[in-house]
Amino acid sequence: MVFTGTLATGWGATAVYAEYRRRRRARRRERYLEGVRFLLDDNPDRALEVFLGLAANDDETIDTHFALGSLYRRRGEVDRAIRVHQHLVGRPGLQPHHRDAAMTELARDYFRAGLYDHAEKLFLELADHGREPAVALAHLVRIHELQHDWTQAAAMHERLRAVGVPEQPGAIAHYYCELAEAAIAQRDLDLAREHLRSARREQKDFGRSAILRGDLARMQGEPRLAVQLYRRVVRRDFHLLPLVLPRLADAARLAGDADAFDESLRELLQNGVGNRSEIAYAAIVSGYYDDPVILDCVRELLATDSDLRDLTGALLPAGVQPTADQLRSVASALRNVVLRHARYRCSVCGIDSSTFLWQCPACKSWDTLRAVAALEFLPRAARPGSGSG
């Protein structure tokens, strides 16, 4: 009897507990639907209140919280996303993988809100103790890039390289070049040289560091070395010609070797590295065109591009070879047009920029800005194939 009584009591307790759990589930479901209704009625604050009131210890509710947090963040309501994720992180008894995910989301919210010091703290903790250090380190790299803290960006990139594949392996060399440029601006040329050595260790045959080494050589009375370095850059990275042209001209002048400039352009043409139109365009973009070889290239550009010929027709008499002065006027007029438009475009995301930047401000890729093609002197709408004209 005693045994049967115990069994009966046990069954009774189980049944009561099952009923309690059923009711709790039903209540939670009701509250959940209420939250969804508030969300649909565009009452996000009430919805948030309801959802945060739900216990977040079972998988279903946790998933809802994550979905809600990411919804708020996507809608730009970062303060609400932060509340959801803070709530999750603060729940006692949360599984470690859920806590990691909640901390990552919270750090992303802080990042999105521009609260970089908060984001950095969380990402550092995740990089040290989290299950996906690569995700945290990639964010830390971005935070330091945004703050132009190139030393830290390089350190985080190194750590990222040790645990995964960085999105842009060449970025570290650019960080050292950024540091070298800052040192040059402070006239600390020894430090600049040290950073450039680090850049070269990261990436051999690196156009940007070669340009900076050329700049150092020019500043330190070694213009011949600068000429050599600049010539090597444009042979290898022709797209950097607009940056190199004025530097090369100055170095050749300092070296007392005016021919070195023209020689270098002829070398590019002879070896098929670039054509005359491309050189003319780079010269117009860079603002350095007072040179016979370049003016010859401008003449060729006008002869081959009918849009440009129409545009500049008023400046040149028909049927007569333009003089150097006339070509200079045309180049100068074209430069004025160029300066009013985007001169560079990112080859990855397509964003336009009026100035040259080593890192794309939109997609954050390094060394992807290229001078836009000559035809694009015309406004977009007037270009053939643009769909509107």
Ligand SMILES: [Zn+2]
């Ligand atoms: Zn881009």
